[in-house]
Amino acid sequence: MDQLLAIKAFSRVVESGSFTRAADSLNMPKATLSKLVQELEAHLSVRLLQRTTRRVTVTAEGREYYEKALRILRDLEDIDACFNALRSKPRGHLRVDIGGSTARDILIPLLPDFFDRYPDITLDLGVSDRPVNLISDNVDCVIRGGPLADSSLIARLIGHATLITCATPAYLKASGVPAYPDELRNGHRLVSYLSPLTGKPFPLRFERQGEKVEITSAHRIGVNESNGHLAAGLAGLGIIQTFSYSLSSILRRGDMVEILRDWRPAGYPFHLVYPQNRHVTQRLRVFIDWLVARFPARVAGEGESGT
Known part of the structure; x- marks a missing residue:
């Protein structure tokens, strides 16, 4: 058994609540992921997940193991990120969710600058005003306006709109x-x-x-x-x-x-939000820093006449 891979597979099932979504996010067959979790349970001699035809729930032992394993995964990712940052440019794939008008009028017009700076990053935009579940939908971050309802997420204020x-x-x-x-x-x-x-x-x-x-x-x-x-x-x-x-x-x-x-009412806040139990990769970090620098003036309409 590849124990590290099994831990990653189990953790992603816990986060997404689904074997199918977990397998998709890790780019592996569902059968492979299921076998990894079974081998991990056999190795530990404990049931980590309760499976039915309709849902997956985490046992008490599974929740405890997940919380301890998550710290190990974060430490390993931090080590990898530290060394990768020293020898390579940010690269890889980002999934960002954003509302329709904000994508059209703010983010998309700014993206040529982002890709000029970081040509090795690819980006998938989910454009919809309907909120997504960052964990189960495997989204790296979302950009949303208004008050924040989920305190389990990390939010960074990026500007106020008029x-x-x-x-x-x-x-x-x-x-x-x-x-x-x-x-x-x-x-x-x-x-x-x-x-x-x-x-x-x-x-x-x-x-x-x-x-x-x-x-x-x-x-x-x-x-x-x-x-x-x-x-x-x-x-x-x-x-x-x-x-x-x-x-x-x-x-x-x-x-x-x-x-x-x-x-006119007070400014309407916009936040960039990402899961607190998800490692902030180098590519996500540079995207956040870039957006924080460019977003506030655009969302506030600075330099635009007629408003």
Whole structure:
């Protein structure tokens, strides 16, 4: 038995909750991975995992073994990373998950610079506003806006975005320009951004001189993806609230007009998030450092007119 490989196989099953996902993430056949775990259990004379046709659960002994083995794996990875960093450039494969408009307007336009700096790194982007499970989906990191719900993850604040409320000139000509947020409750059509996780609309948020207002009036249309949400606003379906980085060129062209500028809410936080039980590889480290240096100005819309 290759004990180190067996430990890696067992640990990945624990992290992903599935033999199939664990085998995929390690690029080995499921039968090979299953045999490695069985050999490890025989070697230890203890049951580490309980298997049924529907699920895999970790035994108490398996949980204890995983926690001890994880420290060993981290130490070995740190040793490898230290020596690799001394003699080689960052290389390998990264999987990054990011929301639709943030990918389109922020990350993808920056990527030529990243690949110029690190030509030996390949990148797979999962572009969706729906949250992913970093462990079971084998994602290296995610870039997300808003409050963080999972305290088991490591999060690094990478910037704040400006939320802007706007509508098309045709809509405002027909419906009037609101002077106060409360006017949105009476007669105005709203295009809501729906939570991709719950399906519930996010309220429109406003703030001025310490006064905070949230508008949760019924919407004419709700969209659970950021690019579609913006498209609905551009089509004149109603008033939207979205990020300035998606609106800069649209506002410059006059396709939409900002309203309630004095009521812009506080900056919306964006974080880069990765699992705390996953080793930070050299390629992930350079990606994080690069993004921290480049992301804040772009997400804040610095140097862009019209916002």
